[in-house]
Amino acid sequence: MTCVPDATFLALLARRLGPKGFTADPRALAPWLTDWRGRVAGQASALLSPATTDEVADIVRLAAEARVAIVPQGGNTSMVAGAVPPAEGGALLLSLRRMNAIRSVSADDNVAVVEAGVILATLHEAAEQVGRRFPLSLAAKGSATIGGLISTNAGGTQVLRFGAMRALVLGVEAVLPSGDRFDGLSALRKDNRGYDLRQLLVGAEGTLGIVTAASLRLVPAVGRRAVAWIGLDRPADALRLLRQLEEATGEAIETFELLPRVALDLVLAHVPGTRAPLAGSHPWYVLLEATAPAALPDPADSLSGVLAGAIESGAINDTAIAASEAQADALWRLRETVPEAERADGPAVKHDISVPVSATPDFLATAISAVERQFAGTRVFAFGHLGDGNIHFNVRPPEGADRPDWIARHGAAVSCLVHDLVGRQGGSISAEHGIGQIRLAEFARTADPTRLALLRAIKGALDPHGIMNPGKLIPAE
Ligand code: 2HG
Ligand code: ZN
16 A cells, blocks of 8 residues: 655655656646546646656655655556556656656667657657667657656567567666666676566566666668558458568568558548548558668569569559658558547547467457447457557447447447457457556456466565556556
8 A cells, every 4th residue: 555645755855856856736747647548537746857867766765665656657658548647646756758868879789878758759860860770660759758668568560570669678777666776778688697677677567666768779770661552352461461571572571550441541531631542442451661771672672573463463452652751651641640540530449459460360350240240330440560460459339329438338348358359369468558557457357367476476576565656557466
């Protein structure tokens, strides 16, 4: 059980952090108390914005002694309300937005050392300046912070080639729930001193400590890219095409995203300045990107050969390959704005599942028909990272229904059905968004007891008083 901080304790924090680092003004707190999708709201006693790792350590130590909860928050774009403080109040919101230094970028080591408050787009620019790049991107790149991306083990649209955040974090600096500092920034490529402590903090959703800085892997800059939009009939055809492309282009394919027709229709309806890239309409679409360093042949050459062959054999219906950077950006925009268009359309029962890649087409066919049969009038809106077996399996309530009310009455049963089908394929109910608060009940229902026992044992060992981001990730016993 955590405690509500009293006025003396808050005054102590205010003195330690100064006016730039402390506010208890309800107007300043308000924007940070709700998740961006507006589903979950909480309360906090104060917003703390320390400027250094020492300040973070200082306030975490004080909070640990007083048994006051701390909720770390990055860009607050969690899809599972992982950064919203508990509704009962009393917690301290911790933002590292003032810790936004890029400490170093080394092209020789292929490593950037950055503080947790650095925005992803800023890191992209810093890497570019030394002829490198940081190969993780997602639609929220203009607001997502490195600390949040690490704590959620974020995925995005290039996981196919470079892996999720976990694969890109070479070292972390963190403040543990005791207030002790863990200095694990050294980005050694080989280091065999037992358990991988840095990986414990990746994807921990702030429940094991505060990541204050990280060493991140960089890769060569993109010399050329080829971006294509493809219309086809079935996800199975898309997957076959991906494997063919991999054979033809080596490791060039970075992005392979699947969208149903309804996703494109909603984007065209809700996002200004977008237009359909192909003449006709197709049941499914793929957005793909292939890249190569400047010295290698243009990936568009091998790509267009494979795509022309696929059209000839009937494996795909049509394709448009971007002829300029502006066209490539326009194709990307059709993919990146799908969540925005879906949100404008109205609430849905959302899922973020993964199954083995080869099982994805079967899963989609079975789950879409099971849901639409069992919940009459619903329409599944399934899109996402086909190359990773990660599908955002979102279910829209029946036409004409009061959507929030329908979701309140049927949402849990829909999720139960979807997640049970995922379980039958040996999949996961959280592929890239984490557990947060939104997936807690389903995690508790579906997880293997050994997994839950291990999570609880690790949490208990590092955070015995349960002050770090309570109510997230670990289901209550
Ligand atoms: C994406 O892939 C994000 O665009 C959001 O992970 C998914 O809104 C969603 O369901
Ligand atoms: Zn996604």
